[in-house]
Amino acid sequence: MRSQHTYPTDHPLPAPQSIDPRSHALGCLSIDADQVATFDALLHDINPDAERVDAARLSQLAGWLLSLPQDEARDVLDERLLRIEELRMMIDDPDWDCADSDCRRVRQLLAYLDQPQDLIPDAIPLLGRLDDVLLLELAWPAVADEAEEYRDFMLYRRAWHPDGDGAQQRAYWIRDRLAAIAMLHQQMRANDGLHMHDRPQTLRFRVG
Structure with a gap:
């Protein structure tokens, strides 16, 4: 069921741009x-493969965020802050058996996010959560598989209300997801068979 998820949202933060590395401040x-x-x-303890972050990168992101309309900038932050809350729910959920290595990385991430006085103090309007969402964005590949599976389990549990304890609920979730995957593969094979059956018929009516 695992798949690769590079970003926590469908709209990634912009890639680093060429910027004067001596520029360590932007406005406030x-x-x-x-x-x-x-x-x-x-960041690199959580995700060793992440890109490097320096003051220029943060300044560039701050300028980009401030250039957006206020509602759009707030959406950029809120969309990622929601994923952070899902990570918190995952760690606290007694029905989810988070792998030790994944739990450690998520707890490292949350420990930083819970500091009011971190790289950019949270009290700064709009920009105060910029370092939080950047850390989430760049650390995400290291926690994504567990986070995406938990999100799917959470949605399944909310929709179907499976009985039993956490282990039983996860067993029902895995069973039903595997059944859905098997059904999808069966439909794909059936479609391939129809296409293979159609091809000779198409050739049979070709002229010349």
């Missing part, structure tokens, strides 16, 4: 180089 945003290094170290 003041960025300390040592704090950036600590942030980057935490």
